Amino acid sequence: MDEEKRKEIQLKRLQDTVKRAYENVPYYHRRFNELGIEPEDIEGLEDIKKLPFTTKQDLREAYPFGMFAVPDEDIIEVHTSSGTTGKPTVSGYTQKDIDLWSEVMARALTMAGAGRRDRIQNCYGYGLFTGGLGVHYGAQRIGATVIPISAGNTKRQIEIMQDFGTTILTCTPSYALYLAEVLQKENVKMDNLKLKAGVFGAEMWTEEMRDAIEERLGLTALNIYGLTEIIGPGVAMECQEKNGLHIFEDHFYPEIIDPETLKNLPPGKKGELVLTTLTREAMPIIRFRTRDITTLRKGECPCGRTLIRMDRITGRSDDMLKIRGVIVFPSQIEEALLKINGLEPHYQIVVTRPKYLDELEVQVEASPALFSDEVKHVEEVKKMIEEHLQREIGLRVNVTLVEPESLPRSEGKAIRVIDKRKF
Amino acid sequence: MKVKQISVFLENKKGRLKKAVHALAKANINIRALSIADTSEFGILRLMVPDPELAKKVLEENNFVVKLNDVIAVEVPDRPGGLDKILGILTRADMNVEYIYAFVEKKSEKAIVVIRTEDIDEGIKVLKEANVPLLSSEDISTL
Numbered sequence: 001m002d003e004e005k006r007k008e009i010q011l012k013r014l015q016d017t018v019k020r021a022y023e024n025v026p027y028y029h030r031r032f033n034e035l036g037i038e039p040e041d042i043e044g045l046e047d048i049k050k051l052p053f054t055t056k057q058d059l060r061e062a063y064p065f066g067m068f069a070v071p072d073e074d075i076i077e078v079h080t081s082s083g084t085t086g087k088p089t090v091s092g093y094t095q096k097d098i099d100l101w102s103e104v105m106a107r108a109l110t111m112a113g114a115g116r117r118d119r120i121q122n123c124y125g126y127g128l129f130t131g132g133l134g135v136h137y138g139a140q141r142i143g144a145t146v147i148p149i150s151a152g153n154t155k156r157q158i159e160i161m162q163d164f165g166t167t168i169l170t171c172t173p174s175y176a177l178y179l180a181e182v183l184q185k186e187n188v189k190m191d192n193l194k195l196k197a198g199v200f201g202a203e204m205w206t207e208e209m210r211d212a213i214e215e216r217l218g219l220t221a222l223n224i225y226g227l228t229e230i231i232g233p234g235v236a237m238e239c240q241e242k243n244g245l246h247i248f249e250d251h252f253y254p255e256i257i258d259p260e261t262l263k264n265l266p267p268g269k270k271g272e273l274v275l276t277t278l279t280r281e282a283m284p285i286i287r288f289r290t291r292d293i294t295t296l297r298k299g300e301c302p303c304g305r306t307l308i309r310m311d312r313i314t315g316r317s318d319d320m321l322k323i324r325g326v327i328v329f330p331s332q333i334e335e336a337l338l339k340i341n342g343l344e345p346h347y348q349i350v351v352t353r354p355k356y357l358d359e360l361e362v363q364v365e366a367s368p369a370l371f372s373d374e375v376k377h378v379e380e381v382k383k384m385i386e387e388h389l390q391r392e393i394g395l396r397v398n399v400t401l402v403e404p405e406s407l408p409r410s411e412g413k414a415i416r417v418i419d420k421r422k423f
Numbered sequence: 424m425k426v427k428q429i430s431v432f433l434e435n436k437k438g439r440l441k442k443a444v445h446a447l448a449k450a451n452i453n454i455r456a457l458s459i460a461d462t463s464e465f466g467i468l469r470l471m472v473p474d475p476e477l478a479k480k481v482l483e484e485n486n487f488v489v490k491l492n493d494v495i496a497v498e499v500p501d502r503p504g505g506l507d508k509i510l511g512i513l514t515r516a517d518m519n520v521e522y523i524y525a526f527v528e529k530k531s532e533k534a535i536v537v538i539r540t541e542d543i544d545e546g547i548k549v550l551k552e553a554n555v556p557l558l559s560s561e562d563i564s565t566l
């Protein structure tokens with residue numbers, strides 16, 4: 001589909017979504033009034049910038065059914081997204097929404113090579129979590145055989161995988177790695193497996209993990225993205241080119257914003273992904289702040305699709321640090337530190353701004369492997385860590401060695417970062 | 424003859440030295456000699472104690488990073504020129520000294536000098552050849 005035609009469809013759908021949200025969801029009605037805007041103000045796609053954001057907190061406050069835009073009798077299914085704090089958020093679906101979900105998931109599974117003859121072993125959890133049923137609906141839409149084994153019971157998973165001749169595996173990437181480990185322990189021969197592709201998502205993962213999974217399971221590992229607030233899995237999916245996830249933008253409109261200024265960023269710039277549903281009936285969501293950090297890529301993909309692509313998620317905007325203009329995540333620092341032998345994975349990040357420039361200090365607990373009786377040697381170790389971190393994250397870092405057990409133990413990410421800058 | 428020294432990592436924060444020394448005192452460990460190397464960011468506390476293994480265990484139980492390592496301990500007459508003579512020997516042999524510290528032993532009225540050369544074995548050889556009396560671990564523990 002050419003871009004002009006797609007934009008036309010997107011605009012029509014956006015206008016319809018905005019109108020339905022304004023008329024049927026008290027939250028949006030109030031927000032629009034506060035901002036002095038009306039659905040008619042959306043004359044072009046770029047007018048989306050006039051619309052308010054929706055946050056996870058907004059959805060939580062509407063718990064359980066406050067965001068529904070249709071009468072109760074039209075809702076045929078609900079799912080929830082677990083929160084680390086407080087109430088979960090609820091997503092409601094009409095028959096049309098389930099059809100839409102089936103459609104985008106069928107697209108996603110087809111991109112992984114699924115057809116009517118494939119057997120899809122679906123180890124995502126069935127239940128309120130959207131993973132299990134999302135894959136299930138998509139598989140049925142294609143006409144593939146779905147094995148609704150759900151999560152857990154690894155021994156049984158491995159037995160079924162061999163006996164049924166599973167061709168496509170759907171689960172979290174970390175579970176895929178665990179399966180591979182158990183397969184190896186049980187001495188299962190690769191010849192007994194018929195796996196060709198895996199559709200992995202629901203958590204952050206890396207290219208290194210992809211390589212490991214592909215090598216150990218002998219399949220093509222593809223990345224799927226989605227979130228319950230929007231629909232569930234099936235918002236975006238990687239094609240066989242593995243160079244980003246195609247966003248199904250005829251149903252979900254993506255934007256990238258700077259999470260600090262909330263200003264829109266152009267394609268190619270890294271920032272927070274914001275999604276607007278274009279066709280959801282039960283729960284139209286406008287400019288949902290996903291907190292996921294990614295970059296949008298325009299242009300035709302070698303696979304022939306013109307759908308915009310997003311990079312794999314590299315972090316959460318809640319944890320994001322901007323130091324001297326460079327975006328850094330504690331997870332990047334942690335990953336870099338873990339590559340150093342003998343280093344304890346206990347660290348703390350302190351950001352200061354002594355004059356005009358940000359300074360990044362990483363406190364690391366001293367360990368016998370890092371320590372010696374000579375000052376010269378300890379200073380060399382410190383310099384080695386500093387240079388390693390600078391190579392990995394692209395920023396000059398001051399490393400301070402502190403005594404063991406002196407840093408707070410992980411109780412969530414927040415405690416890892418102390419930002420002393422005054423803005 | 425090598426003797427064992429323990430080194431302790433100290434953060435440059437108030438009360439850290441006291442915490443280490445206090446832990447040893449509570450375990451009834453008598454510190455024979457002590458030196459601190461200080462940088463702007465951290466310190467290294469070096470100790471001679473009768474039972475280095477025990478001291479290491481006690482400090483580790485108190486969450487300190489501790490290393491045991493070899494040093495050379497020599498006895499020099501407690502009078503001017505004693506240390507100068509030792510350093511002269513090492514310099515002539517082109518030995519790199521990483522650090523050095525001394526303490527006076529009351530009973531014998533001699534000074535004990537702790538030396539860490541870059542190459543401990545070479546340092547011992549050079550000093551032995553110059554007939555400098557080296558102390559053993561037993562000597563240290565009975566001081």
Ligand SMILES: [Zn+2]
Nearest residue numbers: 239241301303
């Ligand atoms: Zn593609």
